[in-house]
Amino acid sequence: MPGRHITDHQMRLFMKLRQEHRVEVAAAKASLSRATAYRIEKNAQLPSQVKKPRGRRRPDPLADIFDAEVVPLLKAAPGIRPVAVFDEMLRRHPELSEGVRRTMERRIRAWRAINGDEQEVIFRQVHEPGRLGLSDFTNMNELGITIAGQPLDHLLYHFRLAYSGFEHAHVVLGGESFVALAEGLQNALWFLGGAPLYHRSDSLSAAFRNLDADAKEDQTRRYAELCAHYRMTPTRNNKGIAHENGAIESPHGHLKNAIRDAxxxxxxxxxxxxxxxxxxxxxxxSRRNARYGKRIDAERAALQPLPGTRTSDFEEVVVRVSRSGGFTLRKVFYTVPSRLIGHRLRVRLYDERLDLFIGGTHLMTLQRGRAHASGKHDQVVDYRHVIHSLRKKPMALLQLVYRDKLFPRQEYRRAFETLLDRLSDKQACKITVELLALAHDRGCERELAERLAKTLDAGELPDIIALRTFFAPDPAQLPTVNVRLASLQGYEALIDARHLEDAA
Structure with missing residues (x-):
């Protein structure tokens, strides 16, 4: 048609139609004029081959520096970013325009496509039902979660089935460890109701950090035993190669985004x-799993059956209770009842708790503490364990190593600080210890804390005598009840009367 350029497609169509039709007919079917058709008859070269490439409309601003300076820089530092190269060129040539940045980036990209180093290729995999499960940890501190106003330093253990996309997440308070992996993995498998053929994790280097060679070997053995218990073959991706664990690395980001939106x-x-x-x-x-319900149900049928019981998801350590009324484990001091001083305890170390045993008898469960990131030791203290000894030595409170952890609530700490400001050290320590003893003896820790807050807000000091009266009765002043036991002769009379009835 007039005013429109013919295309390669039109010309090829015309040449094909020309084999069976006259010039006029073939031209009409290809939307060409008769004159154009006769011209094509004389010269069968395609329009794209006839058209000359457009030349530059302005001088090349990089002509003097690209081959002379940019290319040597790219060869010397293959990983350098184009923006860094551009900044270096601006430093060397202040007359260079800011507007040529995109030109330089395109030129560098084209040069690297022809002369650059070979890149690593990612090979996409086909996943089969019931074949592969993956585990990994991801840091959650960037979300700024707080518990009762206090920042929560934690990780998220994340398990995923590669085929169906089934996910399980478990909050981990400590760092990466075998205990956290074992607990999270077993929770996921028992919730799922089966186990895959293979289990893949990272190199576990973070879980074994700061361990000696024997401890690392023991952790590796325990991980192998954990997988063997569920008849899973353990596999690991190469250290630092995240895309080898890609079936869970990418879902990390999706899960964290879902949590952030929620x-x-x-x-x-x-x-x-x-x-x-x-x-x-x-x-x-659970909401994310609901989207893949059909695929998850289909994969459940292909999973291996679970064993009869779970295997251990804890570390067992033997400790001795010192004269300080506690023991130190992983840079954390824990208090226990003083009657255990000198005894050896078996401690089952979980991610968030400690179970204490003496022989085969379970004694108690303690909340697990964590050493500070700086390496400084920490304490987990229960004032009930030491209050009876502290009442005999109240001045020990003044310079007590774990004094700040001794107070069960902030109101008790505030009362102690107020007493120190307004009374002597001896009086302050004695009254504070008596307050703790009152909370223990009368079982009124929360109620006493509320009353202390009101007293301190009014600018007054706590009156230990008035508080004892308020939280009466005092166990020491309870009346003694004397019970008179019945005479055994009465029972004998009843027995004799029964025998007489049977004889009659």
Whole structure:
């Protein structure tokens, strides 16, 4: 048609039609004029071959520096970014325009496509049902989660089935460890109701950090035994090669984004307690799994059956209770009842708790503590364990190593600081110890803390005598009840009367 350039497609169509039709007919069918058709008859070269490439409309601003300076720089530092090269060229040639940055980036990209180093190729995999499960940890501190106003330093253990996309997440309070992996993995498998043929994790280097050679070998053995218990073959991706664990590395980001969105909808990142936060995570993961319900059900049928019981998901350590009324484990001092001083205890170390045993008898469960990131030791202290000895030596409170951890609530710490400001050290220590003893003896820790807060807010000092009266009765002043036992002769009379009835 007039004013329009013919295309390669039109010309090829005309040449094909020309084999069976006259010039006029073939031209009409290809939307060409008769004159154009006769011209094509004389010269069968395609329009794209006739058209000359457009030349530059302005001088090349990089003509003098690209081959002379940019290319040597790219060869010397293959990983350098184009923007860094551009900044270096601006430093060397201040007259260079800021507007040629995109030109230089395109030129560098084209040069690297022809002369650059070979890059690593990612090979996409076909996943089969029931074949592969993956585990990894991801840091959650960037989300700014708080528990009762206190920042929560934690990781998220993440398990995923490669085929169906089934996910399980478990909040980990410590760092990466075998205990966290074992607990999270077993929770996922028992919730799922089966085990895959293979289990893949990273190199576990973070879990074995700061361990000696024997400890690392023991952890490796325990990991192999864990997988063998569920008849899974353990596999690991190469250290530092994240895409080898790509079936879970990418879902890390998707899960964290889902949690971030849910926090925004919730309106706050603060939770009343850890259980509330864990329930929040479980709800998000459950909603994500619901989208793949059919695929998950199909993969469940291909999973291996679970063994009869779980295997151990804890570390067992033997400790001795010192004269300080406790023991130190992993740079954390724990108090226990003083009657255990000198005894050796078996400690089962979980991610968030310690179970204490003496022989085969379970004694108690303690909350697990964590050493500070700086390496400084920490303490987990229960004032009930030491209050009876502290009442005999109240001045020991003044310079006590774990004094700040001794107070069960902030109100008790505040009362001690106020007493120190307004009374002598001896009086302050004695009254504070008596307050703790009152909370222990009368079982009124929370109620006493509330009353102390009111007293301190009024600018007054706590009156230990008035508080004892308020939280009466005093166990030491309870009346003695004397019970008179019945005479055994009465029972003998009843027995004799029964024998007489039977004889009659």
């Amino acid at each position: 926090l925004l909808l919730r309106g706050t990142r603060d939770f009343d307690d850890l259980d509330g936060y864990r329930g929040f995570i479980d709800e998000i993961v």
